[in-house]
Amino acid sequence: MIAVDLNRSPSPRYRPLFVLLLLVCLPGLATAACEKTLRWDDDPPFSMQTADGGVVGIAIDLNRAVLARLGCQTKLRKLPWARALKELELGRVDILHGAFRRPERERYAYFSGTVLPPSRNILFARTSTWGQWPSERLLDLQHTAFRLGAQTNVSYGTDYLTLMSDPAFAARVSTATNRTSLWRMVSKGRIDGVIADENTGRYEIHQLGFDAQIKPTAIVVSSDAAEVAFSKRTNDPAFVQLYVDVLSEFVADGRYQQIVQRYVMP
Known part of the structure; x- marks a missing residue:
């Protein structure tokens, strides 16, 4: 035994x-x-x-x-x-x-x-126009005409809070409770990008058939x-x-x- x-x-x-x-x-x-x-x-x-x-x-x-x-x-x-x-x-x-x-x-x-690995929120952007927004951080977009999409009542870290404290930038931010509507806005050119969890974002974009229109960028908005x-x-x-x-x-x-x-x- x-x-x-x-x-x-x-x-x-x-x-x-x-x-x-x-x-x-x-x-x-x-x-x-x-x-x-x-x-x-x-x-x-x-x-x-x-x-x-x-x-x-x-x-x-x-x-x-x-x-x-x-x-x-x-x-x-x-x-x-x-x-x-x-x-x-x-x-x-x-x-x-x-x-x-x-x-x-x-x-x-x-x-x-x-x-x-940490769950990262990253910026996804419209493929056809992303080249005109050269940036390494979300804050780099503050004094541009970039139109951002984000979920209602979701915190994305300090850079996002800084941008939202700027009335001019905040006026260009579209918020929604459901990301599906935001992805559709990007595909139609009504906004330029959306913040989302990198895995969730890739999955949702693929399910909607927007793989060619929307791509993840190198901008990490938050990483917890x-x-x-x-x-x-x-x-x-x-x-x-x-x-x-x-x-x-x-x-x-x-x-x-x-x-x-x-x-x-x-």
Whole structure:
């Protein structure tokens, strides 16, 4: 019989092998402990429902793959963001992807750290006219005639706030609750560009058939690193570390980027 010392913490190098050994040696424990509830909502390309009722997306595929490596089944719950945070606190959601670390959240959640590349908001612009706006930062557009599109009540960082404090520039900014209308305005030449998350923007542009008309620029408007949050009621630090080890491996060997490319056109 194989003896497993549960009181000793394996070195980081051997943690994934250690958890697989546990799953082989303790099948009853693995079955009882390894179903993890993951939140999703209609947020392409990170999570979305297919025509046949399945749920897919960057966050869904990634978490399913990581949890499968840990011998865990994934259970999905569709929840709006605010409700998902409450359910995480209560232990009715185990894992919440794309969360920002906040002191009030650390009372009830462990965080993965910044393993995944930061989620960047970048400027997308009309291909036919972008050449007339040479710039390296969003602020470079302040004293031009550039017409910007942005979502209502969304913060895009300090440069954007500086521009919006200039009445002349703010007057040229078109806002909307839904980005689809903004992309259509760019395609018709009514505005020159839109700020959006780089993965979401690429996905939406492709879905609308605007790949040739709208392209991402090199201007990074903001770059904040989101993390994966784990309910303290249903997870312990050892499991979180095992998850982080596998997630880090996926990023290092390119599997994370392969998942991204399933949904985002190059």
